[in-house]
Amino acid sequence: MVRFLIRLQPENEPFKVPFNHQHKLQGLIYRRIGRVNPELSLSLHPPKVPKLFTFSLFMAEKRRFERGKPYFLGEGGGFFYFSTAVPGIAEAFIGGLLQKPEVELWNEKFVVKEVKSLAEPKKLSGKKFVTLSPIAVTTKRVQFGKPRSYDLSPSEPEFYELIRENLREKYLAIYAERPPEEFEMKVLNAKPKRFEVKPGIFQVAWHLVFRAKGDEGLLKAGYLAGFGEKNSIGFGMVKIDGRRRA
Amino acid sequence: MGGEELRFTGNWFVDAGILGFLNLMEEVYGWDLEELQKRINENREKVYYGYFPLAYFYNLAPRSQENKRILSQAIKEIETFDGDKHELLELIWWKYIAQLFTNVWIRKKLEMMHEKDLKNKSGKIKDPYNDNRYVEFVKKREELLNVVLKMEGNPIKEKKCADSIKKLIGKREVIKDGNHRLTLKDFEELIKLFSESSSPLNELLEECKVKTEEAIEIHKKLEEYLMKKWKELSSNSFVEYGSEKLKNSSKFYRLPIDSSFYHNYQFFNQSKGIIEQFRAFRDVLDGKIHHISRDVSKFLPSDNEFPNVSYTKFNIKPLQKVVEYLPVYLICVDKGMIDVNYSDIGKILFYGSDLKFAYTVNRKLKEWLKTLQDKNSIFRLTWRAVIDTIVETKSSYYLENMYIIQLNRNEKGQIIIPTQQTFVKVEYLGIPKLHASIILDDQIREALNTQMPIDILDKSKNKPKDKLKWSDFKKAWLLEVFISQRPMFPVVLRHSNFYLRIGKKPLLTSSLYALAIDAELRKPMGAGIFTWEFFERPKSAVSEIKEFYNDMQMALNVIKRISGQIRGKDILPQLFSALRRHNRNAFVNTLLKALLKANDKQAVALINSYLFKHVLNNDSSWEDFALALVIGLAGGGSSGES
Numbered sequence: 042m043v044r045f046l047i048r049l050q051p052e053n054e055p056f057k058v059p060f061n062h063q064h065k066l067q068g069l070i071y072r073r074i075g076r077v078n079p080e081l082s083l084s085l086h087p088p089k090v091p092k093l094f095t096f097s098l099f100m101a102e103k104r105r106f107e108r109g110k111p112y113f114l115g116e117g118g119g120f121f122y123f124s125t126a127v128p129g130i131a132e133a134f135i136g137g138l139l140q141k142p143e144v145e146l147w148n149e150k151f152v153v154k155e156v157k158s159l160a161e162p163k164k165l166s167g168k169k170f171v172t173l174s175p176i177a178v179t180t181k182r183v184q185f186g187k188p189r190s191y192d193l194s195p196s197e198p199e200f201y202e203l204i205r206e207n208l209r210e211k212y213l214a215i216y217a218e219r220p221p222e223e224f225e226m227k228v229l230n231a232k233p234k235r236f237e238v239k240p241g242i243f244q245v246a247w248h249l250v251f252r253a254k255g256d257e258g259l260l261k262a263g264y265l266a267g268f269g270e271k272n273s274i275g276f277g278m279v280k281i282d283g284r285r286r287a
Numbered sequence: 288m289g290g291e292e293l294r295f296t297g298n299w300f301v302d303a304g305i306l307g308f309l310n311l312m313e314e315v316y317g318w319d320l321e322e323l324q325k326r327i328n329e330n331r332e333k334v335y336y337g338y339f340p341l342a343y344f345y346n347l348a349p350r351s352q353e354n355k356r357i358l359s360q361a362i363k364e365i366e367t368f369d370g371d372k373h374e375l376l377e378l379i380w381w382k383y384i385a386q387l388f389t390n391v392w393i394r395k396k397l398e399m400m401h402e403k404d405l406k407n408k409s410g411k412i413k414d415p416y417n418d419n420r421y422v423e424f425v426k427k428r429e430e431l432l433n434v435v436l437k438m439e440g441n442p443i444k445e446k447k448c449a450d451s452i453k454k455l456i457g458k459r460e461v462i463k464d465g466n467h468r469l470t471l472k473d474f475e476e477l478i479k480l481f482s483e484s485s486s487p488l489n490e491l492l493e494e495c496k497v498k499t500e501e502a503i504e505i506h507k508k509l510e511e512y513l514m515k516k517w518k519e520l521s522s523n524s525f526v527e528y529g530s531e532k533l534k535n536s537s538k539f540y541r542l543p544i545d546s547s548f549y550h551n552y553q554f555f556n557q558s559k560g561i562i563e564q565f566r567a568f569r570d571v572l573d574g575k576i577h578h579i580s581r582d583v584s585k586f587l588p589s590d591n592e593f594p595n596v597s598y599t600k601f602n603i604k605p606l607q608k609v610v611e612y613l614p615v616y617l618i619c620v621d622k623g624m625i626d627v628n629y630s631d632i633g634k635i636l637f638y639g640s641d642l643k644f645a646y647t648v649n650r651k652l653k654e655w656l657k658t659l660q661d662k663n664s665i666f667r668l669t670w671r672a673v674i675d676t677i678v679e680t681k682s683s684y685y686l687e688n689m690y691i692i693q694l695n696r697n698e699k700g701q702i703i704i705p706t707q708q709t710f711v712k713v714e715y716l717g718i719p720k721l722h723a724s725i726i727l728d729d730q731i732r733e734a735l736n737t738q739m740p741i742d743i744l745d746k747s748k749n750k751p752k753d754k755l756k757w758s759d760f761k762k763a764w765l766l767e768v769f770i771s772q773r774p775m776f777p778v779v780l781r782h783s784n785f786y787l788r789i790g791k792k793p794l795l796t797s798s799l800y801a802l803a804i805d806a807e808l809r810k811p812m813g814a815g816i817f818t819w820e821f822f823e824r825p826k827s828a829v830s831e832i833k834e835f836y837n838d839m840q841m842a843l844n845v846i847k848r849i850s851g852q853i854r855g856k857d858i859l860p861q862l863f864s865a866l867r868r869h870n871r872n873a874f875v876n877t878l879l880k881a882l883l884k885a886n887d888k889q890a891v892a893l894i895n896s897y898l899f900k901h902v903l904n905n906d907s908s909w910e911d912f913a914l915a916l917v918i919g920l921a922g923g924g925s926s927g928e929s
Contacts, residue, residue, distance in 0.1 A: 132896060136895040139895055140891060153883055156879040156883070158876060
């Protein structure tokens, strides 16, 4: 049981939420983890290592858009989901939030109003999933004579192949056991999004509705730690479609 | 055992006998285990051939001042006796044991009011009555009584003799088909009236009076004759039990002893004469009995009913090499058990593999059972006695080897009338190895040996909360719940909820230990009884329980400290509700939301860590750890009442 919903009470309403906000939310998570367990926070920094946690996009109870503006306006409180396959990470993050519930994100001030642990589904295989943060899958492709990072789309078979391999890596990291092969996903709906994850660095990721089948352990790894890559910067969190929001 | 001292053998039936032997000697001579061991060590032949036979038959004889006198006289004789064991037995048997039964023997003979009762179907005098003079007396008395009761009175002035006697002794029918129907009791009533020469006797015809007095005279002579015969038997000069004279009248002198437990065994058998009874008893002491059957053990199948079962007769020869006086103990099994005079309970025995322990527990149990209120409390009383003894003796006894053996109940728990053909049942109530290892810890046992109030006994009284006393509460005994292998969480939950309702603080130490033990017992364990876990887990269980207890206590103290900051009392109903519904998310969420209000950040960090370790990431026993927090929020409480 390591999935939480964090509800935030804004100081002012409406509050702004920039479209590219993942790195800010990531900063908050690292800061709160570091507050309780600095060593753990440091160990989550090295690149190319599965961090085994993920989080959703920042959402608002009500939102409205202003034409041409890089943000939306939220009302009635904000919230996001956090999930991890490592209880220690959750403990540190939630502990950090409890210790300092006052939060500042993109110059907006919030106070943590509620931290809710969410029940884990008993079975995942065969279920329909919806992304809470888009799924990112990249590969290296030669462009202009040099291997460059290439963002894959669900129309490319490699997209699925890499998701499966990524899940197997996570499985190995979580259970320290030889990962199974059985995994299959069928995309039912897809919508691309382009995010500026760091100043000047962009990532195309996909909001998906998909059905996944296969080994429960592999699917659980995805459900807890995220599908695809860059989970720790806010990509790949999914929920089961139709489940009542906690 | 080697005969040097009394010690349990591990066979519960034999051990029940050893316990019975000890109980018997204690009851008759007041010797406790230590004294008996000492006496056996000093002179075991005197114990087994002198004291024991005397005690055994004294116990079967009626309690009277006369018998007490005989007993103390016999004890003096045994103390000073210096001779062979068989001589001692003969002396005790003929001189004292026989004397103990004088009145019973005479009465049994006097009870035969008709000559026909002395004869068998072919008209021959039965062996137990085969004495010419005795038969003559009975016959004469009967004839005289028949004459009296047939006398016709003057039709105008006087009643018939039978009618007057009928009225005098208050019996509906005194004569039928020319034969009197008086019992010894009726006749004794008549004798009493005659001795008082009271006025109602004036109603009797003179002739009737005379003949009745004659019958009474004969009866008295019969009594004197029997007394003389019995005295002769029990006097030293008469003891020539090998002589023809006694051989022929052995059955006439049969000791009138009976046992509902051994029923038909050896010396209890109605067809045996006094010599056979003596020899049978001597064989028991000499260990010449090598087989036991249903006569001794009700747990063996009947030889007649189950001829195809090979063990209807059980060979005890191999056991006798280890337990020298085995048959002696086997005839004491019933004395090892406690008769419960309540409802349909019958006989019970607390059995453990240590004599001293079992003896002490049974002794306490015997005393406490006198106040038994309902049959279900046997279990409770037994465990009280066990715990009491453990605490007293500091015994490192292995609790897992204990049983409560209960006779006389069938599969439905109903009483079985112990007839000869009834197969008696035994109930074993042992506790598992893991439970035993836990209960052996003084601290834990003490914490569990607590009555935990869970409700009000009589709600109709509507007593105000502040007037409620300890005796007004319905209580659960934690130790009983634990031993019955039921979870203690529901009891602690009920208790905390109840105490909060009536404005009291829950019992702290007992609640926390109960929850810690529950958590330990709920830990998933590998299947199979001979796994590593099966042997090793009991060893580590106590330290793990204490670790859980410490964690719970720490969390409890911390949350108690910040209870005011997070308005702990306000969220108690939600937390209780979540626990009752086994809804972990609801519990955690309520608490996390409350924790956001706390100023004491260090306390919050500790509670958060506890929640993650013991609640969120603990599927098997999260409720136990969660309830500990609730008790803390409720303000802790006192350490408990035993």
